[in-house]
Amino acid sequence: MITTVSLKDVLLDSTKEVFETMVFMAVEESLQDGTSLDAPALLATITFKGRLEGCLGICCGQTCASAVAASMLGMASGEELGANDVSDAIGEIANMLLGAVKSRIQNEVGNIEVSIPSVVEGRELRSSLGEGSSQVRIRVSIEEEHIAELSLLYREGCNH
Amino acid sequence: MGKSLMIVDDSATMRKIIMRTVRMSGLEFERTEEAGSGVEALEKLKAGPIDVVLCDINMPEMNGTEMVKQARQLPNCSGTKIIMVSTESAQELIDRVIADGADGYITKPFTLEKFQEKLAPLLN
Numbered sequence A: 001m002i003t004t005v006s007l008k009d010v011l012l013d014s015t016k017e018v019f020e021t022m023v024f025m026a027v028e029e030s031l032q033d034g035t036s037l038d039a040p041a042l043l044a045t046i047t048f049k050g051r052l053e054g055c056l057g058i059c060c061g062q063t064c065a066s067a068v069a070a071s072m073l074g075m076a077s078g079e080e081l082g083a084n085d086v087s088d089a090i091g092e093i094a095n096m097l098l099g100a101v102k103s104r105i106q107n108e109v110g111n112i113e114v115s116i117p118s119v120v121e122g123r124e125l126r127s128s129l130g131e132g133s134s135q136v137r138i139r140v141s142i143e144e145e146h147i148a149e150l151s152l153l154y155r156e157g158c159n160h
Numbered sequence B: 001m002g003k004s005l006m007i008v009d010d011s012a013t014m015r016k017i018i019m020r021t022v023r024m025s026g027l028e029f030e031r032t033e034e035a036g037s038g039v040e041a042l043e044k045l046k047a048g049p050i051d052v053v054l055c056d057i058n059m060p061e062m063n064g065t066e067m068v069k070q071a072r073q074l075p076n077c078s079g080t081k082i083i084m085v086s087t088e089s090a091q092e093l094i095d096r097v098i099a100d101g102a103d104g105y106i107t108k109p110f111t112l113e114k115f116q117e118k119l120a121p122l123l124n
Helices: A004-023 A062-072 A083-109 B012-024 B038-047 B064-071 B091-099 B112-123
Strands: A027-029 A041-050 A052-061 A112-114 A118-122 A134-142 A146-156 B004-008 B031-035 B052-055 B081-086 B104-107
Touching: A004 A027, A004 A062, A004 A083, A004 A134, A004 A146, A041 A062, A041 A083, A052 A062, A052 A083, A062 A083, A062 A134, A062 A146, A062 B012, A083 A112, A083 A118, A083 B012, B004 B012, B004 B038, B012 B031, B012 B112, B031 B038, B038 B052, B038 B064, B052 B064, B052 B112, B064 B081, B064 B091, B081 B112, B091 B104, B104 B112
Parallel strands: B004 B031, B004 B052, B052 B081, B081 B104
Antiparallel strands: A027 A134, A041 A052, A041 A112, A041 A118, A052 A146, A134 A146
């Protein structure tokens, strides 16, 4: 079974890969664990099942989400994005993050099936998988300006 | 005559990103189209031939693997090059979708160079 320590590295490496290649923004792990995310926030989640099952999430404030979406779409400053564009972009980041995580762990856990991402907006957002699950949560600094929280909740699946 | 391209992905954001990446790759298409699902893509393929299709796999309504299978039954699609663009990276799935009729596979996240490597040979 994968260890929590290695999954933290996997999640961080995957995040850096996605943001560097698809979003064109630099990401580093943030040590500001105590600060709350800007509200209202967006939470994009995507679930997976197989020998390992669970949910990957990315949560950030609206300002951060808009900046990420604008960079991802190569928009010039001043151009405005609609709420649907921002939501779609954050959902797609969750999708690519799980894809990157999956490619790093599939030799150990085998293939996992992935859902379509979903995005919600609100305050104090957190994903949960219930009892018997493990979790990795990390905060990242994006371009040293924005904070986002990444979560990977998981447990052994029925197919193990 | 110039080539035509269709991008199939349920995410409008990803369709824009792929379109931008194609343009940045220096690859030129005379006509470009988009479809938000496998069903919509098949309708467009039935309406007329398209040279290159870039298609996601995980989509609601009809996923990309089913779209490829059905597209290969269409008379219009005998010469169409279909490249899958997906976060799915399991070799078993890649082999299966190639066997079903896809001509290539690009995993997301992708680089500009990967697009050039996969698409440029199809345009010559």
